[in-house]
Amino acid sequence: MELNAADEQTAVVSALSAGLLGSVNESLGAPMAPAWEAAFRGVPRHAFLPGTVWVGDELAECSREAAPAEWLGHAYADTAVVTQVNDGDDGDTVAPGERWASCSASAPSIVFRMLDLLDVRAGHRVLEIGTGTGWNAALLAHRLGPGRVTTIEVDPALAADAGGRLEDMGLDVRAVQGDGARGHEAGEPYERTIATCSVRTVPPAWIAQTRPGGVVLVPWDSPWFCYGLLRLTVDGYGGASGFFSPHSAFMLLRGQRTDLRIYRDVVRDSHVPEESTTRLSPWAVAGEDCAAQFAIGLQLPHVWRAWHENPDVEGVDSRLWLADTDAASWAAVDLDGRTADRFTVWEHGPRRLWETVEAAYGWWREAGSPGPERFGMTVAPDGTHVPWLDVPDSPVPVLL
Incomplete structure (x- = not known):
């Protein structure tokens, strides 16, 4: 039939x-x-x-x-x-x-x-x-x-x-x-x-x-x-x-969205950034390691980042941009596609964001590189959010 x-x-x-x-x-x-x-x-x-x-x-x-x-x-x-x-x-x-x-x-x-x-x-x-x-x-x-x-x-x-x-x-x-x-x-x-x-x-x-x-x-x-x-x-x-x-990636609650654009809201032609170098690879903190990124996000709740692939900059294959969410400070870390142990850093504003990222990553490594499942959060009656590692009386350092 x-x-x-x-x-x-x-x-x-x-x-x-x-x-x-x-x-x-x-x-x-x-x-x-x-x-x-x-x-x-x-x-x-x-x-x-x-x-x-x-x-x-x-x-x-x-x-x-x-x-x-x-x-x-x-x-x-x-x-x-x-x-x-x-x-x-x-x-x-x-x-x-x-x-x-x-x-x-x-x-x-x-x-x-x-x-x-x-x-x-x-x-x-x-x-x-x-x-x-x-x-x-x-x-x-x-x-x-x-x-x-x-x-x-x-x-x-x-x-x-x-x-x-x-x-x-x-x-x-x-x-x-x-x-x-x-x-x-x-x-x-x-x-x-x-x-x-x-x-x-x-x-x-x-x-x-x-x-x-x-x-x-x-x-x-x-x-x-x-x-x-x-x-x-x-x-x-x-x-x-x-x-x-350690699961999920959902769209943000509409009232908590951050609508930042590097060239629209943060970087200005008049800015003169300070140049330095770092041995910490941008991929270590913003690549495929979810545990590292999660821990950094807990420590830096007001720092935003974005990758810029193939920027129109001589000798730069990709660039990691960082900015605080009030757009007062920014940093950029350059990868040239060849050097694996030294990277150029540009920073502008009252906060040295890349130094703070290095500190957050260092804390996570010293703590044994814990995964998200070892972290917790306490929300106090006044609305204060306190992240912690393993137990509530072991707070995670919030750096900014």
């Missing part, structure tokens, strides 16, 4: 879904819990993606209408899928080189890793910051049941679309459009709060609206490096504390 188009679509989705489940379980290192597998099967990922997504380094458009097989393949790959560009401003017409991702559906493996870390139980109420497509809220609602999940999204268009998808799936989720940094007082206290956007400081409302003993789970970001999940336990006195884990 020949299958009709609908049956063929169902068979394709079933096969792709089974493949994705296997990929997620492999990434997690063990089969996901039965309740989460039931949610995975009950709320299919493709049902929560918009008709157009953007893929690849160039953020090329992929339309469900124009390329249904390709679109469905992206829906069931264990990768993040960009679902909005340029905050929704002319996303369908802006040139590829001018596109930047402003919303995405996270890779399913990190979605289920975070849900596992959240450790929800029957009867829990959950506040989700960053509705996005609505899939994460749908998974939580499938697990916890009606009226247990509140999700908040700052972008009106995203909020409306996600609310419609949740309603179409018959899921009883309170979907709110608003500033997620403020939480949602009407549903508090929550046993669990989860953010699907990264933060550089934890908004106090998230702690205040979570019950003592409850969990606040947030992706972490620093201007130096976006990486890490922070799992805080609320202490009942207005603060919270907990460890990081």
Whole structure:
């Protein structure tokens, strides 16, 4: 018997879904819990993606209408899928080189890793910051049941679309459009709060609206490096504390974005930088070593960096730029593509940023080059953030 188009679509989705489940379980290192597998099967990922997504380094458009097989393949790959560009401003017409991702559906493996870390139980109420497509809220609602999940999204268009998808799936989720940094007082206290956007400081409302003993789970970001999940336990006195884990890279909470450009905001023709040399390779602090970058980011919470490949400078193959987030000081470290033990440094402003980076890297090496999982953070009732190594009474030096 020949299958009709609908049956063929169902068979394709079933096969792709089974493949994705296997990929997620492999990434997690063990089969996901039965309740989460039931949610995975009950709320299919493709049902929560918009008709157009953007893929690849160039953020090329992929339309469900124009390329249904390709679109469905992206829906069931264990990768993040960009679902909005340029905050929704002319996303369908802006040139590829001018596109930047402003919303995405996270890779399913990190979605289920975070849900596992959240450790929800029957009867829990959950506040989700960053509705996005609505899939994460749908998974939580499938697990916890009606009226247990509140999700908040700052972008009106995203909020409306996600609310419609949740309603179409018959899921009883309170979907709110608003500033997620403020939480949602009407549903508090929550046993669990989860953010699907990264933060550089934890908004106090998230702690205040979570019950003592409850969990606040947030992706972490620093201007130096976006990486890490922070799992805080609320202490009942207005603060919270907990460890990081070495996963994730999420888009930053919109209210905490840093929009710096080297030549627009920092470097001026009138600046006369001081020249020096260093034996510390820029790749050691801003290359592929996630542990080093994470530790430097904790110590230098106000220092931003960017690579400039093939700058129009004679004898320079690549350049690492550094600037503090108030744009008062900057540094540049040059690689010539040949010398591996000495690099030229240029610095300008009241702070010597490269010297501070060298100090931060030196501290990390002397501490035994610890990974993110050995670090933690305490958020005090007054909002002060104190990073620590291994135990809360072993603070990490914050250098700027």
